[in-house]
Amino acid sequence: MRFNKLDLNLLVALDAMLAERSVSRAAERLHVSQSTMSSSLTRLRTYFEDELLVQVGRKLELTPRAETLKEAVRDVLSRVDTAIATQPQFDPTQSDREFRMFVSDYTLVTLMPHLLALARRQSSTVRFQLSPLPQMDRPQRALERGDADLLVIPRNYCSREHPAEVLFEEEFNCVVWSGSRFAHAGELTLDQYVAAGHVVTQPTGTDQPTLESWFMQRHGIVRRVEVTTYSFVAAPFVVIGTECIATVHGRLARLAQRSQPLKLHALPVPMPRMEQAMQWHKYRTHDPGLVWLRGLLHEAAWLMDAEQTAGARPTASRFP
Structure with a gap:
């Protein structure tokens, strides 16, 4: 043509x-x-x-x-x-479509298992490709290049050029080894926090600070960084056997505490909650497959928190 x-x-x-x-x-x-x-x-x-x-x-x-x-x-x-x-209709029980999603390792271990479980419950035949997030200076390029169908990223990283919806909010906790002095010192003070060694996450492929690092810099809190890791998931594990503190997403911190000798403290400085959002290309808002996927992600976020609240995986859903 x-x-x-x-x-x-x-x-x-x-x-x-x-x-x-x-x-x-x-x-x-x-x-x-x-x-x-x-x-x-x-x-x-x-x-x-x-x-x-x-x-x-x-x-x-x-x-x-x-x-x-x-x-x-x-x-x-x-x-x-x-x-x-784009097909005019979408049936997850008949489709062989592969959804390409860019997610952090934090999202991979906290939210994605619930998404996959829900897809299985619906007898879905779709496939999922879960890839690391692109450079965070312009993550929407992955949508515009057609490399991804959906991004799951903090709301403040979302582009204004494309639609986004908040999936859930997240707080941060301080994680310490249960054998460290901070585990037995009562409430963690700001002076103790600043004086301690820290494990800090800096994802590869970007020079932009993470949300918690940006917050600390903005408020003039200088941490003594002893370990830098590229993985959010690794951070709470790295403090074991040390006197370091890791400032970690709350859901991830509680997940790690289930299996590791860790103690959680409240962050000694008020920090706004992170809004974890999903974003898709503006031309694909009415794509029936993505409409289904976005609904499934909202349900997965609800189930994720229901499990942590109840202490066990729920068998029922609030969604029809």
Whole structure:
């Protein structure tokens, strides 16, 4: 199909090359030969009268013209995919669809087991691909590139360009080893907190601080960091056998305490609750499959808290 003498199939190739900044990786992504992709690039250069991708040292860089095309091409392809590929109805018991979700390891161990259990209860035949979160400076790029159907991230990281819904709120606790001096010192004071060594989480792929680190910096609280880990889940385990303190999501802290020699303290400084949200592409709000998935996530969040409140997995749901 052509539009203004442009073979629209070339837009798919262009999108891949602009995203990958590599002819060979774009070819792998679209499952075509490198020579086919090189031929597409030649035709695109002719049509746009621009090099689009130029060699700079050992890598390819986008020309100014290519930079202006990048978002526009992705937007066009997202609209086409939404209009054509999305089925008008969705039956989870008959679908072979794979939902691609980007989640942190915190979300992976606290919320996702409930989502998967609910899908099983519905005799769902869908599949889930749970991947690590992309760089947190612009996580919505994963939605715009079509790499993810849904993000589960803190509300303050969500883009204003796409819809989002809060799933639940989260508080933070201080976690210490049950054999440490802080486990037997009564209520943890701010002076003790500041003087202690700390285990701090800094996810890979981003320089942005986590919510609790951002809060501490904003309020001038300087922690003496002894251990930095990339994993939220690992943080409460790392304090065992030490005098360190880890500031951890409350649900994760309570989950770790079930099996490990840990004691939880209230954070000695008032910190706003984190709002954990889900976000999807604005063009896919009415996608029946995503509507089902979003509803399932809300139910999973309710069941997650019902289990922690009751101390055992509930057998009933408040949802029809």
